[in-house]
Amino acid sequence: MKGQWGRLAGYFIGTLLISSAVTFGLPLLGGGSWLPDLVSSEGKAIDQLFWGLLILSLIIFAIVAAIVIYSMVHFRAAPGDLSDGEHIHGNAKMEAAWVIIPSLIVFVIGLLSYNVLRDNEVGLYDQEAAAHDAPGAAQMQVEVRGFQFGWAFRYLDRDGKQVVGEKGDEPQGELVVPVDKVIKFNVMSCSGKERLGRLRRQVDRKLDAGDEEDEFAKIEPGLCERKWDLTTEDDRASAEDDQAKIHAAQAKQADGKHLSADERKLLDAQPRFKGDDQFVDVNHAFWVPEARLKIDAVSGLRTYVQWQATHVTGPQDHYQVVCAELCGSGHNGMRTDMCVVSKNTWDWFKGLGQDERKTATCVNLRLLACLDKIDDRSAALEDIVALSKKHPNAGCDQAEEAVA
Ligand SMILES: [Cu+2]
Structure with missing residues (x-):
């Protein structure tokens, strides 16, 4: 039994050394690093997390590989032996271990990642x-x-x-x-005006080439431009105001009431906006x-x-x-x-x-x-x-x- 663990440990250390050498050595051969230059202060913690996870992955890989290699070497069937292997059913301890250990690892990784993201986003949502x-x-x-x-x-x-x-x-x-x-x-x-224009043409294929130009020129700054400018409270208030007018005109139209020229214009522009909250x-x-x-x-x-x-x-x-x-x-x-x-x-x-x-x-x-x-x-x-x-x-x- 003792010799068995010793050999397993040997395979583990061997695999760990080889895989680490390959992992850290290969980028050096290319004269570079695994990661590009770092230019943000937030990136430091992310890099540390990356290296931590990489080392953890190497250790897990070495454990799995050691067991696989050990099994291949020591439990190999003799030449000509075509019999089935032993049928083993249920091992509560092992099953509990392979549920609990990976769950713990995933939980810890999640916690560490959460901490890094939270620190990076101080002030963003607060x-x-x-x-x-x-x-x-x-x-x-x-x-x-x-x-x-x-x-x-x-x-x-x-x-x-x-x-x-x-x-x-x-x-x-x-x-x-x-x-x-x-x-x-x-x-x-x-998208900007160009793509909105293209979309509009796709919708309205009846236009001939000459009209197409005209139609394109008539397209007002689309939703994108609107959203683009909605950066201050005033902008947002005026956009909401527009939206309210559009809803009112739609309601009038639904009731079969007469629409003013301005209201018609608003409704005409409506398909391009595709509803106020959709980007195109x-x-x-x-x-x-x-x-x-x-x-x-x-x-x-x-x-x-x-x-x-x-x-x-x-x-x-x-x-x-x-x-x-x-x-x-x-x-x-x-x-x-x-x-x-x-x-x-x-x-x-x-x-x-x-x-x-x-x-x-x-x-x-x-x-x-x-x-x-x-x-x-x-x-x-x-x-x-x-x-x-x-x-x-x-x-x-x-x-x-x-x-x-
Ligand atoms: Cu893209």
Whole structure:
């Protein structure tokens, strides 16, 4: 009996050593790590949880593998032995063990994960913490819009006032965030005017090509734009007001009463809104691997995630926002650049006009990060744009040279 346990322990240690070597050694062969760079303060606890679970999995794997190998070696049937194995029925102790131990493991994993998520979301759902500058409360917001197939972003202060560009400006196609600020991401899945126009055409195939253009031009900012702007209490109140008018007009229509021109217009627009609470796109998921946190972008729902970037993105760092929910044929291409900028660069970025912002893309902002002490960023940006066009992989040395 003693020898049996000794051999089993031997197999266990052997399997554990080999599987650990493979698990931790393979990424090193590739010159990297299991995980991408870490740029959020919330990600640290998630990484610790990941490593903890990985080690736990290795131990469980080694236990199972040791028993399997031991059985293969020591209970192997002799050549020519075609008889059945022994039939064993019921072992209450063993059955209890294989129910209780895994249940405990799952419970503990659940508890640890819950703790990490709760700590990361302090202030996100707790109104009091959010309102009182408590540690962890959001200092600004980013509206994230996922659509087939791309992303759009708008930047708001804590109270929902737009801080980059103006209402009605084209949203940013890349995610630029300031360093050391707790950011609440308001995530939605909804398409802009273009896709609404396409949907409308699909519904109304009778239109000929010429009319189609006209019809398309007539489409008012759709639901997406409406939701997009519903960031302040006033906006929401006015949307509710609209909705009440629509309901009233519908009731009049149902009663066969005469409708005014305005009421007709409202009802005419109604199919495009598909009811006030529905967005018009499929589900996506907003994910920046370097921030570790991920949240679904659900049709018909706003979802939230919050994190704080810990360091500025330099020329060698290539981070992206990716869609983590299979959403259609263009899913693999549904990604865009993400970069973290210094406080000085952010203050400058906020003041840029719509056209200037088009050149202040992550490719150039990463190079601008090399020149944080510079006063005239707009002038430097021109040199940087020229440099990045010529050398997409330029580094700090080249950036300093280009601007000097
Ligand atoms: Cu997607």
